[in-house]
Amino acid sequence: MSSATGLNRPAAKATGPLPANHPALAPDRIGVLLVNLGTPDGTDAKSMWRYLREFLSDPRVIELNKAVWYPILYGAVLTTRPKKSGENYARIWNRDKDESPLRTFTRSQAEKLSERFAGEPVVVEWGMRYGSPSIADAVERLRTAGCRRIMMAPLYPQYSATTTGTAGDQLFRALMKIRDVPAIRTLPAYHDEPVYIDALASSIETHLATLDFEPEVVLASYHGIPRVYFERGDPYHCHCKKTSRLLRERLGWDKKKLITTFQSRFGAQEWLQPYTDKTVERLAKEGVKSIAVINPGFSSDCIETLDEIGREVCEEFLHAGGVNFSHIPCLNDSEDGMRVIEQVVRRELEGWL
Secondary structure, three states: OOOOOOOOHHHHHOOOOOOOOOOOOOOOEEEEEEEEEEEOOOOOHHHHHHHHHHHHOOOOOOOOOHHHHHHHHHHHHHHHHHHHHHHHHHHHOEOOOOEOHHHHHHHHHHHHHHHHOOOOOEEEEEEEEEEOOEHHHHHHHHHHOOEEEEEEEEOOOOOOHHHHHHHHHHHHHHHOOOOOOOEEEEOOOOOOOHHHHHHHHHHHHHHHOOOOOOOOEEEEEEEOOEHHHHHOOOOHHHHHHHHHHHHHHHHOOOOOOEEEEEEOOOOOOOEOOOEHHHHHHHHHHOOOOEEEEEOOOOOOOOHHHHHHHHHHHHHHHHHOOOOEEEEEOOOOOOHHHHHHHHHHHHHHOOOOO
16 A cells, blocks of 8 residues: 555556446557658649658758748749659659559558567557658557557668657657657667668679679668768768678678768758769769669668669769669568568567567
């Protein structure tokens, strides 16, 4: 008996019939929330404008004072970029499902992970940091399913405040509107997990075996961030370099065979270097005829891999004198890719399951 409250704690925790008229209780389950960056709902200018506004208004993504950035955003950027971005998305759009490949793959990853937890008290949902389905809606679905504990798994192997950090921000914004907040865990970076490195190496070896040429150089191209973010303490650059080093060691290659580059820069400021586009141009001019590119920082193929690498960077290499180019697909919902997700998720669920 507690002297302060008079409450018999064992009795309070005991199971048994609920009082009359007590609301029905859902079974106690554990929620796993897979999170990816996001996607527009369509390729039309209105959908692109709405998506880009949400994405580029995030202070984690653009660390400029709003008084400086918003006139640029709502002026030149949102006036011209939606049309061009819509054209880029249209080239890779999943016509059968009328959605972007990122949404298709993320949904499939969630469904396949759910199958791997069959028979266990785990509910798997998925959400996007930008666009739909939202993180808030996914959290509500998990709570409705009886999840009193939720583990968020951002599908970014390397940590950056611009990706994993802002996904966490959005999760806790959703929780701020809930009175009965579930217990929360978040998946840390898995950039150096052996299962992830092995999966990347296997994907490279499998893909190269299908080619009718031998790449002289393979680029590990990661999404870039402004250099100043790294200087302020973002560990992303270090995580990318470590992934490349471990992958190189796993493949038994030297530093000239597998090189690290950064893509997708935006604006006039300096980003992490070397730049992917400039590197393929330089390689071609130096006489390299055959290359392949892999994107270790992306768990699913998307606009940055399928169009930027598969089309733009390919064209830049060929235009500069290159002959053979191949893009190595992301892990996506492959068997190896799902093994990575399941293993890192199960590790973080220890003590709950």
